[in-house]
Amino acid sequence: MRKGLLFIFMLMLSAFLVACGSSESSDESASDNNGGEEASDSKWSEIQESGEIVVGTSGTLFPASYYPEDSDQMTGYDVEIMREVADRLNLELKFEEYGVDGLLSAIKSGRIDAVINDMEVTKDRQEQFTFSEPYKYSYSTMIVRESDLSGIEKLEDLEGKTHGGGATTVFSRIAEHFGAETKTYGNVTNDVYLRDVENGNTDFIINDYYLQSLALKALPELEVKLHPDLKFHPTNSAIVMPKEADKMKEEIDAVLKEMREDGTLTKISEEFFGGKDASERPETDIRELEGLDL
Structure with a gap:
C-alpha cells in the first residue's frame, strides 16, 4: 500500500523552455492553421470514441495530487476537479503518473490527453500547449x-x-x-x-x-x-492540453464554468485548502514583478 507524500513543498513550476521558430509565409500559416483544426477535432473525436480521457498528474503534490497516508487511492484538489470534469463530460478517467518534468513531454508524445498538476500558465508554456480557463x-x-x-x-x-x-x-x-x-x-x-x-x-x-x-x-x-x-x-493554474486543441478546450471550459457557477469548485477547494477558496482571485494587492519574464 502506498504511503502518502504529504506536504511536498517543491512546486516544479519552472518554465518549459522552447526554441524560437522562424516566421512563415501567409500560405504556410494558413496550412498550419487548417492542420491544427484537424488535429484538434481528431483528438476530441478520439477521446469521445474511446469514451476515456487519459490525464497526467504526479500523485506527489499535496494538496493538489497525492496519496493520503495508508491509502492507495489518489486524491487532491486537482484530482477531484478532473474527476468531476470527466464525469460531466460522460467520460471514463484514467490517471497516468509522471514526475513533474515528464508531464508536458507526455502530452507532446501523445501518451496522455491532458495534464492537471497545479500547472502554472506561463508565456513559454502557452507557446507549446493549450490551457483551459484557470481553476486556481x-x-x-x-x-x-x-x-x-x-x-x-x-x-x-x-x-x-x-x-x-x-x-x-x-x-x-x-x-x-x-x-x-x-x-x-x-x-x-x-x-x-x-x-x-x-x-x-x-x-x-x-x-x-x-x-x-x-x-x-x-x-x-x-x-x-x-x-x-x-x-x-500572481499566478493561475489550469488544465494543460495539446496545442490547438480548440474543441477539447471548449468542452472542458464549459464544464469548469458550470462548476464555478454551481459552487463545485469552491466546495472542492475548501475541502483541500483549509476552508479557503482558491478558485477565486485573491482580494488583496499583489505586486507584479517587473524585469523578470516568468
Whole structure:
C-alpha cells in the first residue's frame, strides 16, 4: 500500500523552455492553421470514441495530487476537479503518473490527453500547449523567521540572503533576481525546509501562498511565519492540453464554468485548502514583478 507524500513543498513550476521558430509565409500559416483544426477535432473525436480521457498528474503534490497516508487511492484538489470534469463530460478517467518534468513531454508524445498538476500558465508554456480557463488563482509569498522576519521588509532586501528551494523553480528565479542565493534540496519533506529557516541555515522560502499556509499549519511548533506584508507574482493554474486543441478546450471550459457557477469548485477547494477558496482571485494587492519574464 502506498504511503502518502504529504506536504511536498517543491512546486516544479519552472518554465518549459522552447526554441524560437522562424516566421512563415501567409500560405504556410494558413496550412498550419487548417492542420491544427484537424488535429484538434481528431483528438476530441478520439477521446469521445474511446469514451476515456487519459490525464497526467504526479500523485506527489499535496494538496493538489497525492496519496493520503495508508491509502492507495489518489486524491487532491486537482484530482477531484478532473474527476468531476470527466464525469460531466460522460467520460471514463484514467490517471497516468509522471514526475513533474515528464508531464508536458507526455502530452507532446501523445501518451496522455491532458495534464492537471497545479500547472502554472506561463508565456513559454502557452507557446507549446493549450490551457483551459484557470481553476486556481494564487500568488507567491515567503516564509521567514518569526522573531525578525529574517531581516526582510521588502523584496529588495533579499540581496545577500539565502533562499531554500529548487534550483530551476520560478521561486528560485524570483529570489535570485533580487540578489539572493538559493540553497537547493533533493526530494525532502517540508519540515527540512522550515527548520533551516528557523535555525538560520537559510533566511526565507518563496512558494505558493496556499501551500505555505498548509505547511505552517502542519508544523505549528516551528518559529517561522508567513511574511505579513509581501505578496507578489500572481499566478493561475489550469488544465494543460495539446496545442490547438480548440474543441477539447471548449468542452472542458464549459464544464469548469458550470462548476464555478454551481459552487463545485469552491466546495472542492475548501475541502483541500483549509476552508479557503482558491478558485477565486485573491482580494488583496499583489505586486507584479517587473524585469523578470516568468
